[in-house]
Amino acid sequence: MRQPQAVWQRPAVAVDRIPDSQTGKMHCNRGTLRLLTLIIVCLSAGLGRADAPSRMGREAGKVENFLLLDHEGKSRELYRQTSARAVVLIFTTSGCPIIEKSTSTIKALRDQFASRGVVFWLVDSNTDDDAKTVREEARNFAIDLPVLLDHTQSVARSVGATRTAEAFCIEPKSWKLFYRGAIDDRLGYGTEKQHASHAYLENALNNFLAGKKIKPARTEVKGCLIHFETPVQTEQK
Amino acid sequence: MKKIFAGVGIFLVLGVVTVALLQHFKPEALGKFSKLIGGPAAPEMKVEDFYLLDHQGRAQTLYRQSGSKAVVLISTANGCATVKEAAPKIKALRDKFAAQGVVFWMIDSNPQDDRANIAKETAQLGLDLPVLEDRAQLVATALGIGQTCDVICVNPTNWMTFYRGAIDRQLSDQKTKVRGPNNYLENALTKFLAKKTVSPNRTLAKGTPIHLALAKDSTSKPISYTAEVAPVLQKSCVPCHSPGNIGPFAMSSYEKVKSRSDTIREVLLSQRMPPWHADPHYGTFVNERGLTPEQAQTLERWVEQGSPRGDGEDPLAAHPPPPAEDWPLGKPDFIVKFPKPQEIAASGVFDYRYIPIRSPIPTNAWLRAAVVKPGNRKVVHHILVLVATPQELSSGRLRQGQAGGINGYFSAYVPGYDAVPFPEGSGKLLPAGTMLIFQVHYTADGKAETDQSEMGLYLSKEKPATELHTRSAFNVRFEIPPGEPNQETEAEYRFTKDAVLYDMSPHMHLRGSWFSFEAVYPDGKKEMLLSVPHYDFKWQHLYRLAQPKRLPAGTRLICRGAHDNSPLNADNPDPSKTVHFGDQTFNEMFIGYFNYTDAPTSGSVAKTGGGG
Numbered sequence: 072m073r074q075p076q077a078v079w080q081r082p083a084v085a086v087d088r089i090p091d092s093q094t095g096k097m098h099c100n101r102g103t104l105r106l107l108t109l110i111i112v113c114l115s116a117g118l119g120r121a122d123a124p125s126r127m128g129r130e131a132g133k134v135e136n137f138l139l140l141d142h143e144g145k146s147r148e149l150y151r152q153t154s155a156r157a158v159v160l161i162f163t164t165s166g167c168p169i170i171e172k173s174t175s176t177i178k179a180l181r182d183q184f185a186s187r188g189v190v191f192w193l194v195d196s197n198t199d200d201d202a203k204t205v206r207e208e209a210r211n212f213a214i215d216l217p218v219l220l221d222h223t224q225s226v227a228r229s230v231g232a233t234r235t236a237e238a239f240c241i242e243p244k245s246w247k248l249f250y251r252g253a254i255d256d257r258l259g260y261g262t263e264k265q266h267a268s269h270a271y272l273e274n275a276l277n278n279f280l281a282g283k284k285i286k287p288a289r290t291e292v293k294g295c296l297i298h299f300e301t302p303v304q305t306e307q308k
Numbered sequence: 309m310k311k312i313f314a315g316v317g318i319f320l321v322l323g324v325v326t327v328a329l330l331q332h333f334k335p336e337a338l339g340k341f342s343k344l345i346g347g348p349a350a351p352e353m354k355v356e357d358f359y360l361l362d363h364q365g366r367a368q369t370l371y372r373q374s375g376s377k378a379v380v381l382i383s384t385a386n387g388c389a390t391v392k393e394a395a396p397k398i399k400a401l402r403d404k405f406a407a408q409g410v411v412f413w414m415i416d417s418n419p420q421d422d423r424a425n426i427a428k429e430t431a432q433l434g435l436d437l438p439v440l441e442d443r444a445q446l447v448a449t450a451l452g453i454g455q456t457c458d459v460i461c462v463n464p465t466n467w468m469t470f471y472r473g474a475i476d477r478q479l480s481d482q483k484t485k486v487r488g489p490n491n492y493l494e495n496a497l498t499k500f501l502a503k504k505t506v507s508p509n510r511t512l513a514k515g516t517p518i519h520l521a522l523a524k525d526s527t528s529k530p531i532s533y534t535a536e537v538a539p540v541l542q543k544s545c546v547p548c549h550s551p552g553n554i555g556p557f558a559m560s561s562y563e564k565v566k567s568r569s570d571t572i573r574e575v576l577l578s579q580r581m582p583p584w585h586a587d588p589h590y591g592t593f594v595n596e597r598g599l600t601p602e603q604a605q606t607l608e609r610w611v612e613q614g615s616p617r618g619d620g621e622d623p624l625a626a627h628p629p630p631p632a633e634d635w636p637l638g639k640p641d642f643i644v645k646f647p648k649p650q651e652i653a654a655s656g657v658f659d660y661r662y663i664p665i666r667s668p669i670p671t672n673a674w675l676r677a678a679v680v681k682p683g684n685r686k687v688v689h690h691i692l693v694l695v696a697t698p699q700e701l702s703s704g705r706l707r708q709g710q711a712g713g714i715n716g717y718f719s720a721y722v723p724g725y726d727a728v729p730f731p732e733g734s735g736k737l738l739p740a741g742t743m744l745i746f747q748v749h750y751t752a753d754g755k756a757e758t759d760q761s762e763m764g765l766y767l768s769k770e771k772p773a774t775e776l777h778t779r780s781a782f783n784v785r786f787e788i789p790p791g792e793p794n795q796e797t798e799a800e801y802r803f804t805k806d807a808v809l810y811d812m813s814p815h816m817h818l819r820g821s822w823f824s825f826e827a828v829y830p831d832g833k834k835e836m837l838l839s840v841p842h843y844d845f846k847w848q849h850l851y852r853l854a855q856p857k858r859l860p861a862g863t864r865l866i867c868r869g870a871h872d873n874s875p876l877n878a879d880n881p882d883p884s885k886t887v888h889f890g891d892q893t894f895n896e897m898f899i900g901y902f903n904y905t906d907a908p909t910s911g912s913v914a915k916t917g918g919g920g
Contacts, residue, residue, distance in 0.1 A: 164567075166557025171754035175655040199567035212755045213654075261580055261846060262878040263751070265657040296570040 133246050134239070137226050139194070141217035142205040147192060152243050156188035157279060159272070160239040161254070162232045163218065164197035165208040167295035169258050170235045174212045176254055176267075181216060184276055193218040196227035198300050227297055236294035238272050240279065250275035252290030259293050352468045355460070358447045359579040359842070360415070362438035363426040365587050367822065367842035368413065369578070371467070372876050377409035377501060379462040380493070382475075383448070384439060385418035386429045388456045388516045394475055395433040401475075402437055405497050414439040417448035417518055419601070423589055444601035445520055446577050446608055456515035459493055461500065471496035473511030481512035521605055531610040533562060534620030540603045541565065542623060544582045550629050554685045561625040562617055569615040576604050583847040587839040592854040595726060636727045637677055640764030642668045644744060649758040652687045652750045657881075659892055663746040664701060669765065672739050677729035677766040680721035684759040689749040690722040690848055691761055701743045714899060716778035718744065719763060722848040731810050731856065734905045735772035738765070749893070774905035776810075781867040782899040788887040793874035794821060797898045799867045806907035809857040809865075812838045813850045815899040816871065818879040819887060820845055823869035825900055830862035843869070845879060845893075850901075858907060867900035 136150040152158050161177060163170045181191040195205055195218050205218050221227055230239050230248075236258075240250040255267035271290050278285045357371040373379050382398060384391050402412040416426055416439050426439050442448055451460055457479055461471035474480030477490035486508035489495045499506045531537060541559055549555030559565050565572070575581040576599070584598035599607070610616070644665050652658070682688035695718045718736065730736060750759065781801035788795045814823035820843040827835045838851050859865075875883045887896050 168556045168753075171556065172655065172752065174754045197567050199563050259878045260578070261844070263657065264881060295568075296574055298567045298570045 132248055134241050134248060135229050136246075137229065139219040139221055139226065140202075141192075141219050142195075142202055142209055143217070144202070145217065147217055147219050149241070150246070152190055154188075155190040155243050157184075157249075157276065158190045158192065158241040158243060159184075159276070160192050160194050160219075160226075160230070160241070162227065162235045162237050162294070162297065163193045163195050164235050164295055164297070165195070165200050165204050167235045169260075169294050171212055172258055172263065173236055173254055174214060176257070177216065178214075180254075180273060180276070183273070184280075187280055189276060189280075191216050194221050194226055194232075195219065196221040196224045196232065196297050198222060198224065198298070224297070224299055228299070232297060234292050234294035234296055237292040240272070240275055242279070249279050249285055250288050252287070253292040352470070355462050355467050355469060356450055356574065357467075357578045358450065359577075360440040360442055360447060361587060361589075361841055362413075362440050363416075363423050363430060364438070365423070365589060365839055365841055366438065368438055368440055369842075370462070373411050374464050375409075375876060376411045376464050378405075378470075378497060379411045379413065379464055380405075380497070381451070381460040381462065382412070382414050383453045383456050383458045383515070383518065384414040384416050385456050385516060385518055386416070386421045386425050390457045390479065390515045392433060394457050394479055395435055397475055397479075398437075399435060401494055401497070404494070405501075408501055410497060410501075412437050415442050415447060415453065416440065417442040417445045417453060417520070419443065419445070419519075419521070444576075444599075444604040444608070446604060448518065448520055449608065449612075450577060453518065454520060455513060455517050458513040458515060461493070461496055463500070470500050470506050471509050473508075474513040479514055481514045484511040486511055530613055530616050530618060531606060532620065533610065533616065533618045534623060536606050537565075537610050538623040540599065540606060542627075542629075544597060544599055544603070546624065546629055550632075552632050552685070559624055560628060562622045565624065566615045566617075569611045572607060573611040576608060583844070583849075585840045585842055585844055585847060585849065586851055587841050590836045590839050591851070594852045594854050595849070635679065635681065635764050637679060637729060637764070637766060640679070641767045642765040643762055644668060644765065645762045646683070646746070646760045649683075649760040650748065650750070652684075652757045652759060653752060654754055654756045655752045657893070658750050658752070661746075661748045661750070663748060664696075664743050665746065666698075667738055667740065667742040667744055669738060669767075670740060672737060673765075674735045674737055674768040674771050675730070675765055676735050676768040676772070677727075677764075678719035678736065678738075679727040679764045679766070680719050681727075681762045681764060682721055682759065683761040684757055686753045687750050687757045687759055688721065688761060689751045689846070691720060691749075692717045692747040693719040693763060694745040694747060695738075696743045696745060698741060698743055701745070714780065714782050714784070714897075716780055716901065718778070720850075721761075722850070728852075729766065730772075730776045731903070731905070733773045733908070734776040735768045735774075736776050747891075773908060776903055776905055778901060778903050780815075780899045780901045781865055782897075784889040784898075786871075786889065786896070786898060788819065788871045788873045788896060790884050790886055791874050793872050793876065794870045795873065796868065796870045798869075799898060799900060801865045801867075801900075801902075803859050803861060803863045803865070803904075805861050807859045807861075807863070807904045808907050809837070809853065809859055810903045810905075811850050811852040813848060813901040814838075814840055814843060814867070814869065815848060815897055815901060816843060816845065816869065817893045817896050818845050818881055819871040819873050819877060819896055821870045821872035821877070823867065823900065825902070826866045826868070827857070827859060828864045828866055830860055837865075859904075865900070865902065867898075869898060869900075871896055871898075 134149065136148065138146060138148040141147050149158065177191065185191070193214070193216050200220070202220060205220060208214070209218055232239070236254060237252065238250065238254055239248055241247070242249050250272065252271055254272045255270045257264050257267035271287065275285045275288070355370065357369065359367065359369045362368050370379065398412070406412065414435070414437060423441065426441070430439055457475060459471065459473060459475055460469055462468070463470050471493065473492060474484065475493045477492065480492070488508055492508060492511050496506045496509065546559050547553065549557060549559040551558050551560070557564065557568070582597045582599060584596060586593060586596070588598065646663055647665070650661065678693070680691050680693060682691065744763070746761070748761070779801060781799040783797050783799040786795070786797045812825045814820070816823065822841050823843050824839040825837045827837055829835070837857065871887070873880060873883055873887060881894050889896060891897070
């Protein structure tokens with residue numbers, strides 16, 4: 072089955088998928104028991120590594136720095152956001168009903184969390200969207216958030232985004248992801264509910280700011296597919 | 309002794325480190341390695357959502373099976389000896405695992421097979437499981453199915469495959485070199501359900517090849533965007549995907565389409581677009597909007613090829629559709645307009661609004677057309693125009709029952725409705741002083757909007773030969789229990805005179821699941837006139853018969869359908885509620901609308917009275 076390359080690609084950034092502490096425990100001079108423990112630890116570490124890219128993804132991963140212009144021509148650099156407590160990237164494209172219908176939720180979250188140091192950026196990685204299109208869309212939908220123009224799609228590829236309306240929450244001390252996935256579960260493909268039953272992004276931000284465990288740290292997102300410009304090679308022959 | 313332990317230990321550590329390193333740097337190399345030692349190689353792939361009709365005309369959507377424990381897909385084709393050999397095994401496995409929540413589907417991607425043949429063959433083989441009709445071969449292409457009896461087991465928690473290949477060793481290709489048990493599929497399901505490692509998880513099936521029109525070897529010729537792709541888009545997509553129309557983006561150039569080509573592929577596979585919900589097996593309709601299997605294949609293959617531009621002009625840019633006409637039937641004789649603009653908030657789900665306006669025509673008038681023109685197509689979901697006398701209106705019987713549109717309506721706009729006149733030789737009477745009540749359903753589009761819709765009334769030059777009646781078969785006495793996925797309901801309308809039927813339109817709300825119209829003739833013969841296997845509230849089509857249907861007096865029109873109150877219905881506002889009849893979208897309806905006239909040869913005089 073065809074998948075955009077970005078799903079499978081090892082990201083350009085270095086992503087540590089397992090905690091270093093486990094592999095660091097290599098002392099083996101106290102007999103069989105310790106040896107066995109070590110083997111089990113190594114094995115489980117290895118398995119974790121194999122599963123990580125296809126499943127939970129990179130919430131433990133570090134996001135590479137980038138610098139993009141937004142739709143108003145301002146430059147936005149990720150690693151300059153050191154004073155923010157969190158940076159939230161949400162992928163968008165013009166003419167995608169799911170992201171259009173999410174606008175008011177995104178704005179409400181921004182209003183709720185901006186004062187607590189959370190920066191919200193939209194990222195448009197559609198190669199067909201130029202600054203004019205994005206400005207028009209922003210005006211039409213009263214979007215008063217920066218929309219970063221990712222023409223080369225390098226940011227989408229780097230973080231592994233495949234659909235719009237997906238949120239990537241970054242912690243600016245380590246630049247690691249602490250949440251990746253849907254904003255909430257209100258919208259589907261052609262479906263819309265009055266209220267969301269799960270406010271995933273809001274919960275993730277609340278828990279993160281309160282220093283609590285983030286659960287779920289990864290959810291499936293429903294959004295429009297991002298079309299990647301390089302032709303995608305299919306696996307099957 | 310100690311030395312032996314240390315030696316073994318070092319060897320083991322080295323081995324484990326090698327595996328771990330391999331896994332980190334070259335997972336594919338490890339895959340080969342694991343295959344050699346019979347370990348869990350990873351032929352896993354994610355299966356995309358797809359929608360197909362089965363051989364009984366039921367809608368089957370893969371991702372709706374999220375409540376199952378596993379989904380087993382088995383490729384098939386009529387007249388295949390391997391399938392015949394496999395049939396008892398498939399049935400036995402289904403019988404064994406169905407009780408444990410495993411769903412078994414056969415997929416027929418053979419273009420020569422039709423529903424009647426599939427049903428016959430399935431009955432002969434004693435297979436009582438759904439056979440999905442993959443006429444456009446989009447599913448076979450997506451799954452890489454190239455032969456019959458290929459098994460694909462899918463994990464419904466993440467839609468990854470966990471077993472692929474033969475049913476058992478006997479039905480496997482000789483090239484399959486795996487150790488372990490012979491009953492591959494049974495073993496895979498048992499292990500998977502027990503949350504154990506599935507091994508072997510990849511074998512090679514032995515079956516009859518299925519010719520895939522989309523297969524790589526037949527795609528060497530690039531699809532022409534100019535000559536093949538653009539014409540399909542212009543006919544089936546651009547009418548809505550153009551400026552000012554309901555589509556969320558305009559297909560106005562090659563670049564616009566290319567940047568959405570993955571989405572095009574996805575919506576074809578899940579059949580979300582183009583929106584057309586009639587089972588093509590029954591009836592022919594003038595306003596059909598679905599793609600033919602060939603058209604779907606053309607688009608699919610083009611996307612697979614990387615959406616090449618090729619040579620020639622860009623028809624989408626060179627020939628944009630004419631701007632949406634204000635009044636496609638010409639200037640109306642009278643126009644009814646909402647007295648003031650309606651305001652629609654940026655987000656939310658809204659109650660229906662009712663806007664009563666007095667008929668502007670001072671006398672009783674025969675109309676040849678009544679066209680509702682939405683003021684703002686982005687937010688008008690539908691408008692139903694009902695009629696009532698001023699007395700009825702003031703007596704408060706407006707909202708439900710007779711005046712609520714259940715028996716019929718005067719005119720309507722729904723997404724996908726064309727502005728067409730009443731059928732030739734027919735018309736509707738609008739008595740003087742009638743109150744026209746606009747029932748409006750708005751949907752939010754992400755920004756605050758306003759709407760001031762209109763209706764154009766076109767007078768008939770002379771009294772038409774027959775009166776067009778909008779009537780319905782309806783049922784208001786149903787109860788849908790919480791969580792019920794398929795609560796069936798039936799309604800009936802009996803024609804007392806010979807009639808000519810022009811069109812049909814099912815109406816339910818967000819829990820509507822499927823709906824059909826069947827004619828039962830006075831001699832007892834039955835004919836399916838329309839089947840909508842997957843009803844979608846957002847697209848309330850008027851299915852206009854290509855050939856109006858003559859129904860003798862005494863014909864009964866039977867509407868059957870069901871509501872889905874389960875959480876699997878993504879539109880369901882609240883699966884925990886018991887639901888009854890009601891006009892708001894959180895209540896339900898069960899109405900089969902249709903337009904008919906008395907048959908011209910009956911000599912009967914058209915009755916007067918409005919359509920509602």
